[in-house]
Amino acid sequence: MKGGVGKSTLCANLAWHFAGMRNWTRRVLVIDLDPQFNASQYILGVSRYQTDVMAACAPTVWDIFEQQSRAPGLRAANRSLTDSVQRIINFNGGGYVDMIPSQLELSFTLKNPSQKEHLLSNFVADIEDSYDLILVDCAPTESVLTTAAYLTADNILIPVKPEFLSTIGLPLIRQSLTDFERSYRKAVGVSGICFNMCADYAPEENQSKTEVRALSAAFGWHVFDEEMPFSRSFPKGAREGKPIFWTSYARSNVSAKVSAFCNAFGGQIGL
Template sequence: MGKIIAIANQKGGVGKTTTSVNLAASLGVLEKKVLLIDADPQANATSGLGLDVDTIDVGTYQLLEHTNNAKDAILKTSSPNLDVIPSHIDLVAIEIELVDKDEREYMLKKALQDIKDDYDFILIDCAPSLGLLTLNALTASDSVIIPIQCEYFALEGLGKLLNTIKSVQKIHNQTLDIEGLLLTMYDSRLRLSNQVVEEVQKHFNDMVFQTIIQRNVRLSEAPSYGESIINYDASSKGATNYLSLAKELIIKNS
């Protein structure tokens, strides 16, 4: 039975897509069967895995519209054991198109029923908003990973996201769990980075992943080559961090 995990935070630039792509690739390298769903109209996870966004015919948009089934939308990637359901700029329109549909929050959940058992992990890269797209992802998921940037405004907006998760639990998905808070973009030389780590660990203790994702030049270069950090530079600090996160996730779910 596959586990569906949304990677969500309504703040942009906190490392959601970087985490989605590299955690998915790391789980694949550790011999788990993984599907990454790009649920962000910017389609950065799609291009970050080397796919040409302009050639996408079937993706998350068609899945939410129920014009195609999930199997039609799955593409193989060059990463071991990793498939992707790509995104496209068309996805921007989905919030308006679904607005008067019945059970509009459950479109993704229904679309994934057929394939859930084909994978060990299904990761959903969410858009940086709390709109209908993210709501669909949270309703379809078993749990959520929340990336938090080790910077000044780190905790701003986190309360809002946790409230959204609470209301999703209450109304749409009672079994939704918080898989963990993930500290990203950590720079050990900065006092601020260390303060954020301390504060998050103090407030949320066991909810925080032990793995911390450090700032890493190779990590920010990899997407421009259409590769995960594992393919781009397996010996880099970024690759080591994401492999460590993948191992932590596997242990937590075994």
């Protein structure tokens, strides 16, 4: 429920880690559920997004939500919705990353959301046996896209940037989950809180972390000891379409911290 906390960066690097790092080699699908499509550009790279999605008129997650409409601009009119799944990379050992990209027009779905919240989970149910892990990168605001994510997911991971007002989104997420479970009779777990974009600015960050830990304890939510660091190499990696461990000139200690968090998260969800 708060923008600018590094959701897309975290999601992308989790995907690459579990598919490609030694001792994991999982089959991973990333679903970009944000109309700003940052995860799509990060994972595909800006140039490949233009050629493989836009220029190729490939279906996106927007087509999944609008499959029962005739909105102009949809790409799946004469194609299968499964064409929205793009293979990003194959790793030695059998791991791979697939992606369902997003596009700006997904925002049009928010203007007419009726009877669309189940469409993503229905689609995923048909393909989920091909994956060990499915990651859904969400938009920061409550909408039909949030409901669609809850219907699709077993658990949510909450990234928190440790700064002033960082705790404001947590009660909103808790209320959102409560309202969803009451309406749809489905429980969605919280796999934990991830302190993201940590810059080691001790006075402010430490106070924020203390507040988040206290609130999370009251909610019964796990807080990871491992943290995701702040690094200028993340935007560089996004430009290159590469994970942190392949980004040019990325510091090894940054990659090590990312791997440590990913491993902890994998253990937490029983991956």
